[in-house]
Each structure stands twice: as structure tokens, then as C-alpha cells.
Amino acid sequence: MNEGGASALPSATERGSYAIWTHDILRYGDTDRQGHVNNAVFATFCESGRVLFLFDEKLSLAGPNDNFAVVRLEIDFRAELFYPGRIDIGTRVLGIGRTSFRLGQGIFNGDTCAATSESVLVLMDETTRKAKPLAPQLRAWLEERLAR
Amino acid sequence: MNEGGASALPSATERGSYAIWTHDILRYGDTDRQGHVNNAVFATFCESGRVLFLFDEKLSLAGPNDNFAVVRLEIDFRAELFYPGRIDIGTRVLGIGRTSFRLGQGIFNGDTCAATSESVLVLMDETTRKAKPLAPQLRAWLEERLAR
Amino acid sequence: MNEGGASALPSATERGSYAIWTHDILRYGDTDRQGHVNNAVFATFCESGRVLFLFDEKLSLAGPNDNFAVVRLEIDFRAELFYPGRIDIGTRVLGIGRTSFRLGQGIFNGDTCAATSESVLVLMDETTRKAKPLAPQLRAWLEERLAR
Amino acid sequence: MNEGGASALPSATERGSYAIWTHDILRYGDTDRQGHVNNAVFATFCESGRVLFLFDEKLSLAGPNDNFAVVRLEIDFRAELFYPGRIDIGTRVLGIGRTSFRLGQGIFNGDTCAATSESVLVLMDETTRKAKPLAPQLRAWLEERLAR
Numbered sequence: 001m002n003e004g005g006a007s008a009l010p011s012a013t014e015r016g017s018y019a020i021w022t023h024d025i026l027r028y029g030d031t032d033r034q035g036h037v038n039n040a041v042f043a044t045f046c047e048s049g050r051v052l053f054l055f056d057e058k059l060s061l062a063g064p065n066d067n068f069a070v071v072r073l074e075i076d077f078r079a080e081l082f083y084p085g086r087i088d089i090g091t092r093v094l095g096i097g098r099t100s101f102r103l104g105q106g107i108f109n110g111d112t113c114a115a116t117s118e119s120v121l122v123l124m125d126e127t128t129r130k131a132k133p134l135a136p137q138l139r140a141w142l143e144e145r146l147a148r
Numbered sequence: 149m150n151e152g153g154a155s156a157l158p159s160a161t162e163r164g165s166y167a168i169w170t171h172d173i174l175r176y177g178d179t180d181r182q183g184h185v186n187n188a189v190f191a192t193f194c195e196s197g198r199v200l201f202l203f204d205e206k207l208s209l210a211g212p213n214d215n216f217a218v219v220r221l222e223i224d225f226r227a228e229l230f231y232p233g234r235i236d237i238g239t240r241v242l243g244i245g246r247t248s249f250r251l252g253q254g255i256f257n258g259d260t261c262a263a264t265s266e267s268v269l270v271l272m273d274e275t276t277r278k279a280k281p282l283a284p285q286l287r288a289w290l291e292e293r294l295a296r
Numbered sequence: 297m298n299e300g301g302a303s304a305l306p307s308a309t310e311r312g313s314y315a316i317w318t319h320d321i322l323r324y325g326d327t328d329r330q331g332h333v334n335n336a337v338f339a340t341f342c343e344s345g346r347v348l349f350l351f352d353e354k355l356s357l358a359g360p361n362d363n364f365a366v367v368r369l370e371i372d373f374r375a376e377l378f379y380p381g382r383i384d385i386g387t388r389v390l391g392i393g394r395t396s397f398r399l400g401q402g403i404f405n406g407d408t409c410a411a412t413s414e415s416v417l418v419l420m421d422e423t424t425r426k427a428k429p430l431a432p433q434l435r436a437w438l439e440e441r442l443a444r
Numbered sequence: 445m446n447e448g449g450a451s452a453l454p455s456a457t458e459r460g461s462y463a464i465w466t467h468d469i470l471r472y473g474d475t476d477r478q479g480h481v482n483n484a485v486f487a488t489f490c491e492s493g494r495v496l497f498l499f500d501e502k503l504s505l506a507g508p509n510d511n512f513a514v515v516r517l518e519i520d521f522r523a524e525l526f527y528p529g530r531i532d533i534g535t536r537v538l539g540i541g542r543t544s545f546r547l548g549q550g551i552f553n554g555d556t557c558a559a560t561s562e563s564v565l566v567l568m569d570e571t572t573r574k575a576k577p578l579a580p581q582l583r584a585w586l587e588e589r590l591a592r
Contacts, residue, residue: 034511038491039487039491039514039517040484040485040487040488040490040491041484042487043483043484043486043487043517043519044484046484047482047483047484067478069521070483070521071520071521072518072519072520072521073483073487073517073518073519073521074516074517074518074519075487075516075517075518076515076516077513077514077515077516077517
């Protein structure tokens, strides 16, 4: 996967680096006995940011027999989150391959970056359960949002 | 617990019956393999509606050594919820006892009532782990919001 | 729904009252900032106990086009649960109607009853989305397990 | 952090590579609308494997005023998980630094490796909220379990 000089990209911890935004509301049940939002819930926030456009019916980035599979998820925890509150999830495209692409995400509480994340998604054929090349429409959508 | 003629109350399935409102955002992880939002997540929505005022630091309805314990929760499931979406949670006071009170809640997706819920909460002394009488400030707050 | 004299049933808080058993393992993420297992997770435990037989492929209690919908869930919280630990979930049938049935459940940590629950399930036709009469096989299975 | 030649380590996808084991039971609520266990739940499984020894009261790896903070989590998703079932979580130590250490984990469904994970944990002083050097007892415990 060609990620085109990641070192020169705008910082993952800055809100200004992201073009696609969703938000989520912290729940009491997100906390754990340490008093803060449980670490594993951050994976849920990353998913919220991802899924909203991947499975958007109007965008229809996946074909009728396709699905997106997350094959790798990396999260760097940078600040604790406390209930109650709201978080903003920024997403950008970091790289585009033949059958996969890499997303970068930032989870923000106001201007505080609580976590950054990178994930690799593969386009799957639901019948064969194998990776398939990114369709032109999806590729074009990703390229428009490629971080530079 | 005197619940004061529940039959005459405004309907639990009408938005207009509730005075206290919070909202929550559905998450992809809230769904289950039946395709809809998992039933158990409704208990989390009820909690979100409850906790926001019970543990509000400015309201400080609980004294420094007090806690609220849910001793009973009832949920009537009325409509399925589907991701993505947002829900509104209305809360009202249905009854006030010596050491406990009863809340009524409605979970709404637009004007559709997805569920109604009743719960009984007891004021607990954190040291003795026993129920204690509702403090005057808490009782007054509840009485102002008592459904009529 | 004829529930046949619930007052004479063996106590819901006694392990000996239940014939169907499953167990679950507490997770760190089940805790909340109060330090104990979050109340809403109890609804998940009830579900675990229910689903294991309702959707058992060998039992096949539901026909190919049927589904079970929970229409009401009641939980009485009796003791806190703390991580780590394991819980046992006992289930019994409390009543059988034409299109629905009522289950009783107990959540146990050793001999301590942490919660009891009652739920009403309706057999749904997936196509019409309406309730349908319990099939003879399902009815027989329920009657064998009816609490007496 | 000196991770001592990771390439020569036993494979992360083999059960035999792990010395510390815990297990967890899949829950119906772990599934999502794709029908499989939700990706974010894998982060919960990793946590289950980690926390059981980190916060074991008898082991007392953390001092009375210490805490472990996860600063990085990586998960490689290798196979889907389906309800119902049980998973085994193997954990090993991959590297030991001055104030932090790196764990490797494998999530197994029978002999199938559903995911592998690496995480970096930092020993935190609860008062200063800063990293502190690993105590000799903790360091010795980690070194005994260092993957070779």
C-alpha cells in the first residue's frame, strides 16, 4: 500500500487535519471502575466514524454484494475521557491500495485529542469471502479525501 | 410508595408527557445479528436519561456520601430501532416515597415511541449501604417534576 | 396470559427454582465508575440466558420464518456484582399464552442472587411482523419447563 | 523499548506461543448487524486478558498508588467470531522498558486464531499522573514471562 510520505501529513492530533466528521455522546455505561471511559470503547468510537460513510445508503460505496472488513486497527490513547460529554471523530484517508485502504482518525473532546487511530479496510466479496479490487467510484471517493 | 393515580397520567408513549429530555446517538455496535438495536441497549438509554440529572454536579441531588441505586427496572419494547439514528429520552417522576422514587421514561425515535420504562431508585448511604430518607432538596426537585 | 398462581411458585431468589442454566464471565468493561457491574449489563445477562435456547439450532424452537421478540423485561436488582467473577443464569417458564410466554430468571454469583427478572416473549412471523400462535413443538417444550 | 528480536519469536497465531491464559464467553449482544461478533468487542477481549493479572489482588503487580495505562493497542483481525461460543485469550510479554512494557495477545476459537494484538502499557503514578519506573517485583514477573 502506497501511503505517499506520511511524515509530511498534517498532524493526526490536530482537528484541522480531518475533513470527515461525526460525533458521539458519552454514556454512563462507557465508564469503567477506573472512573474514565473504558479503553475498549475507543474502538467503538473509531467504528462510528468509519461506518457512517462506508455503509451510507446514498453514498453506496460498497456494491450490493460487497462488504468492508477491518483487518487492522491501531489506537494511540492520548488523554482520558470522562462522562458526561460529547466527542467528535475526524476521519481522513491515509492510503489507497488495490483491494484495501488505510484510514486515519482522531477522537476529540473539544480541542483535546483523546486518541488517534489508523485502520486498514479491505473490500470483501460477500460470496467468495475474498478481497476484491476497489471499484472506480469508491477509489475516486477515497482519492478526493486523501490526506496531503 | 404513593404513585397517585397512575391511570389518570398523560400517556407514557406521548412525547408531550415528559418534561426532562436527553438524547443519545445510536452506534453501529448497538446493533445485533437480528439487524436492529439490541434489546439490552435500551437499558443503557434509560440509564443515560436517569444519570444525567441524578449525578449532575451542579444539581447535586445526592449528598456527598449518598448514591442512587436502581432496585427495579421495567421496559416495554414498542418498536425496533435501527442504526444510524438518534433517540430522545424523556423522563418524568411517577411517585415519591420515603427513601425511594419512581421514574417513568419514554425512548423516542422522532415521534415513534420505541420503548417506555419505569424504574425505582433508592437513595443509599454509601457508608452503611442502607436506604436513607430523601433529603428536602431532592424531594422538592422531584415534586416539581411529578407527573400529573 | 394464564400464569397459574405465581404466589405458590418456588422462590425466584433460590437456585433450586431453576431448571435451565447458562453461565457468563464478568468483563472489566462491564464495570462502571461506581466500581460495580453496570446495571444495564444485567439485561445482557438475561438475554444470554434466553437466547441460548431460543435460537439453539438443534432445538429449533422457532420455525424458519419465525423470530422471538421480547416485549417486556423486568429486573429486580438484589445485590451488586464485582469484577472479576462468573455468574450463573437460571431460567424457568412462568406462563404460556397463545402467542407469547413469560420467563423467570435468576442471576447468581455463587449462592447470592444478584437479580431476578421476568420477561414476556412473543413469537413473531418475520414476514408479516405480527404475533403468531406458538407451534405445538414450542408449546410442548415450554410446558415441560413450566415452574410449578 | 528493547523488544529483543521479535522476528525470532514463536508465531503470534499459534496457541503454543502463549503462557498466560484466560477465557471469555461470547454474548448475543456482542454480535452486530453483520451477524458476527463486532470488531470493537475484540478490544474488550484483549482487555479481559490483560486486566486479570494486572489488577490481581494477590499478585499486586501495581503498588497501592499505581495504575496501568494502555497507551497503544494494535489488533490484527484474522477470522470472524460467531455467537455462541467461547474464546481463549493467550498473553505473553514482548518487551520490557523503563516505565512501560509491551504485551502480545492471541484470541483463539479452538485452534483458529481470530485475532492477534499488541499493546503498550505504562505504569502510572496516580497522584502525579506521570509514568514511573517499573518496580523490581513487576519487572521480575514480566521477565519470567518474556517471549523467547
